[in-house]
Amino acid sequence: MTQRSTDTSDDAAPQPTGADDDSARREQDAIVTALTPVIDGIATTLGSCCEVVIHDFRRPERSVVAIAGAVTGRGVGGSMSEIGMKVLASGDTARDELNYLTRTQDGKLVKSSTMVLRDTRGTVFGALCVNLDVTAVTQAHTLIGEIAGVAATGPEPPTTAFGDxxxxxxxxxxxxxxxxxxxxxxxxxxxxxxxxxxxxxxxxxxxxxxxxxxxxxxxxxxxxxxxxxxxxxxxxxxxxxx
Known part of the structure; x- marks a missing residue:
């Protein structure tokens, strides 16, 4: 079930300062609204190992505005991770971060993709993130490799903090x-x-x-x-x- 923000307080996002800003805000809100049922479909299709998150960079301190699934333990009103902060800092030059591995502080191995959200002006205002818990898959791969006599190789994924x-x-x-x-x-x-x-x-x-x-x-x-x-x-x- 998708969790979605119901925060309509004045400080939920920067207020518009003109007609163009107001139009941009309405468009960005519409994109988030349109994506919300999509993330539930993605999470349901991929199963319990999947979590899909919509981040709104207009409220970086509590950027999670919708979430389906449970991998990182966050809820609506939660914060972005280090990857999200990096995307936020890049502004409108931000690019998608695809298919990267991290490890949560409780030991889960997570395969993720972070896709930036832009309005028609090219302004980056958020991100759609897909997180897959691949811990069990990796353990099975390691076990099969040991049985086959093939040692696992590759660097240890960095540990990433996720939290509300x-x-x-x-x-x-x-x-x-x-x-x-x-x-x-x-x-x-x-x-x-x-x-x-x-x-x-x-x-x-x-x-x-x-x-x-x-x-x-x-x-x-x-x-x-x-x-x-x-x-x-x-x-x-x-x-x-x-």
């Missing part, structure tokens, strides 16, 4: 990218700190409202320092704080 709380997703992304540097913030060089902020920015973390303050808290630095490092990466200059 955007704060949890942001914390997971920051932790993951900081751990890759194998040093706490205090031991990072200026260049490494800039690289960390540049990496987070390129992945769309700072496209979410309130994310700078949350990243600062996760790293144990002041909000002013976080803004300074972010500005520095965007201006190719160094911050004056640490």
């Amino acid at each position: 709380d955007i704060g949890t997703v942001l914390d997971s992304i920051v932790d993951t990218h900081q751990l890759r540097r194998n040093k706490p913030w205090a031991q990072l060089t200026r260049t490494e700190r800039l690289d960390l902020f540049r990496d987070l920015d390129e992945r769309g973390v700072f496209a979410v409202r309130g994310s700078v303050q949350q990243v600062a808290g996760r790293l144990g630095i002041s909000r002013a320092s976080a803004y300074s490092y972010l500005a520095a990466t965007r201006n190719d200059d160094g911050p004056g704080t640490s």
Whole structure:
């Protein structure tokens, strides 16, 4: 059964500022409405291993506006993943991300495709995502390979945080990218700190409202320092704080 947002509050999406914006908003709303029964059909066809999600980037903090199936544990009002943030940060140049593998924090292996939603003006305003739990299939493949004497090869898929709380997703992304540097913030060089902020920015973390303050808290630095490092990466200059 499809879960669909019934949020009609004024802050559910940015309000139009003119006739063109109003027309665009109505068109985008119509696209979401038209796709909602489609996702139920896709999920029903592919079975219990499938989840189909509609994201509305006009409300990035709770972008899930419709969902059919249950793979990632999210509901309506849930947040986008790191892939979604990357698509959001790309704006109208965003491209579909197809057939990629990730692993959830509870160990599920998920095969996904993220397809951007555009209106007739070419504006990217959301995404349609299909998530397939292929854990059992992969385990069977591994078992058959072992019986046949063929070892499984390939890199381990990255772990992706899925959740209804955007704060949890942001914390997971920051932790993951900081751990890759194998040093706490205090031991990072200026260049490494800039690289960390540049990496987070390129992945769309700072496209979410309130994310700078949350990243600062996760790293144990002041909000002013976080803004300074972010500005520095965007201006190719160094911050004056640490």
